[in-house]
Amino acid sequence: MTLNEICKILQADFIGDVKDLDKEIKMACGSDLMSDVLSFIKADSLLLTGLANPQVVRTAEMAGIAGICFVRGKQPQPGTVKLAEEKKIPLLTTKLSMHESCGRLYREGLPGCDELK
Amino acid sequence: MNPVADCIGKVYLAVMSSNNSKKDSFTARRKIPERRKTDDLKFTKVQELVYELKIGDAMMQKVITTTPQTSMSKLREILRDNRISGTPVIENGRLVGIVSIEDFIKWLAEGAQDCPIKNKMTTNVKTMYADEPLIHAVSKLDQTGFGRFPVVDRQSKKLVGIITKGHIIERLLRKMEIDYHEEEIHRYRASHIFEDIIADKVALTFRTYLKGGDFDRAGEASSGLKKTLERLGIHPQIVRRAAIASYEAEMNVIIYAESGEISVEVQPGEIHIDVTDSGPGIPDVQKAMQPGYSTAAEWVRELGFGAGMGLVNIKKCADDMELTSSPGKGTHLKIRIDIRTTQPQTKAG
Numbered sequence: 001m002t003l004n005e006i007c008k009i010l011q012a013d014f015i016g017d018v019k020d021l022d023k024e025i026k027m028a029c030g031s032d033l034m035s036d037v038l039s040f041i042k043a044d045s046l047l048l049t050g051l052a053n054p055q056v057v058r059t060a061e062m063a064g065i066a067g068i069c070f071v072r073g074k075q076p077q078p079g080t081v082k083l084a085e086e087k088k089i090p091l092l093t094t095k096l097s098m099h100e101s102c103g104r105l106y107r108e109g110l111p112g113c114d115e116l117k
Numbered sequence: 118m119n120p121v122a123d124c125i126g127k128v129y130l131a132v133m134s135s136n137n138s139k140k141d142s143f144t145a146r147r148k149i150p151e152r153r154k155t156d157d158l159k160f161t162k163v164q165e166l167v168y169e170l171k172i173g174d175a176m177m178q179k180v181i182t183t184t185p186q187t188s189m190s191k192l193r194e195i196l197r198d199n200r201i202s203g204t205p206v207i208e209n210g211r212l213v214g215i216v217s218i219e220d221f222i223k224w225l226a227e228g229a230q231d232c233p234i235k236n237k238m239t240t241n242v243k244t245m246y247a248d249e250p251l252i253h254a255v256s257k258l259d260q261t262g263f264g265r266f267p268v269v270d271r272q273s274k275k276l277v278g279i280i281t282k283g284h285i286i287e288r289l290l291r292k293m294e295i296d297y298h299e300e301e302i303h304r305y306r307a308s309h310i311f312e313d314i315i316a317d318k319v320a321l322t323f324r325t326y327l328k329g330g331d332f333d334r335a336g337e338a339s340s341g342l343k344k345t346l347e348r349l350g351i352h353p354q355i356v357r358r359a360a361i362a363s364y365e366a367e368m369n370v371i372i373y374a375e376s377g378e379i380s381v382e383v384q385p386g387e388i389h390i391d392v393t394d395s396g397p398g399i400p401d402v403q404k405a406m407q408p409g410y411s412t413a414a415e416w417v418r419e420l421g422f423g424a425g426m427g428l429v430n431i432k433k434c435a436d437d438m439e440l441t442s443s444p445g446k447g448t449h450l451k452i453r454i455d456i457r458t459t460q461p462q463t464k465a466g
């Protein structure tokens with residue numbers, strides 16, 4: 001699934017300059033707990049989170065996460081956006097809740113991190 | 118389309134254009150197709166190789182030959198059975214001619230009356246020397262339109278091989294594969310950095326200082342470590358594990374301690390990450406290692422950390438991990454990651 005398709009499914013908007021529409025996303029994970037994310041997320045995943053601080057971007061950098069989507073309309077601080085631009089990590093924001101975001105993506109066939117071998 | 122055939126086609130195109138661009142640059146510039154313009158400016162790998170390799174490197178050494186007395190009907194069997202399109206004609210160890218499938222077709226068209234090869238062969242044979250650069254064969258094949266050249270030794274003038282476009286492409290592909298394989302090995306092992314240093318023990322050490330409570334810069338040390346390890350050519354899986362382990366440790370220092378440092382030592386076979394801090398220390402190390410155990414304040418949890426998973430994560434990423442702490446003085450975390458294997462040797466439960 002491309003980032004562009006995810007954008008449509010979640011009615012999400014890009015934040016910042018990294019608008020990598022054709023980027024391939026293989027799986028997704030939803031969590032606000034960065035240690036949990038670091039523990040089980042795989043590279044090339046999309047991270048859905050309600051947390052909007054710079055540590056989310058740092059976590060994404062360390063774990064090789066392909067993109068971040070903030071749920072419930074959260075907008076990160078300019079510093080966070082700048083860091084993501086530096087690390088070339090695309091940021092999205094959706095008005096949908098965490099539950100509905102994950103549900104929609106799963107219904108459209110995007111697997112969880114434990115499912116994809 | 119067959120991908121192998123496509124690939125061979127591309128290589129050959131590249132070989133041929135290396136020749137064409139040279140020839141055309143003085144005469145008809147317009148002959149060069151549009152897409153070649155930028156390529157002309159740079160020297161491609163294939164061009165480099167056709168100058169570097171010798172004809173002797175690419176030629177087929179086992180040459181199927183015929184004699185002037187061999188019949189044309191026998192030639193048909195020879196070409197078919199060996200899947201070749203022509204052979205040199207040898208008499209008393211001397212090259213006297215060359216006969217190709219074109220000569221054979223001409224003979225068929227003329228009625229196929231059986232006769233010895235000597236009546237149909239080309240006698241004015243163009244040969245090449247084994248010690249000439251491969252580019253000469255590429256140019257000559259292109260200029261003359263011939264399908265093959267017998268290769269002779271410059272001194273003895275004896276036939277030592279035969280060269281066709283197919284042999285050139287095969288040799289180039291093999292050479293590129295070898296080069297690429299070598300590059301891959303280099304890219305995935307940091308060892309090449311260390312190979313140039315002659316000593317009993319070689320290690321690269323770098324240190325980053327951390328300031329407690331500095332959340333704006335939290336993660337920068339690990340970000341730097343990740344970049345450095347990538348530059349050293351360490352396998353991406355290993356880099357990821359080292360980065361995650363270091364990041365969790367860095368967050369612990371930022372959250373709990375006043376100051377600390379991350380010291381990384383990269384050795385030819387392993388990475389050691391030492392994280393020390395002057396924090397409050399951990400009263401019960403065993404308890405701290407339990408998943409979910411945390412003493413973090415609410416504000417730490419709001420940052421997405423402090424859920425008691427940090428040390429568990431570090432252990433998961435490391436091949437060895439050692440945590441020592443003295444309350445009131447500080448904590449020392451030692452992480453070892455093996456560079457040679459991509460999966461951790463010890464798995465956390």
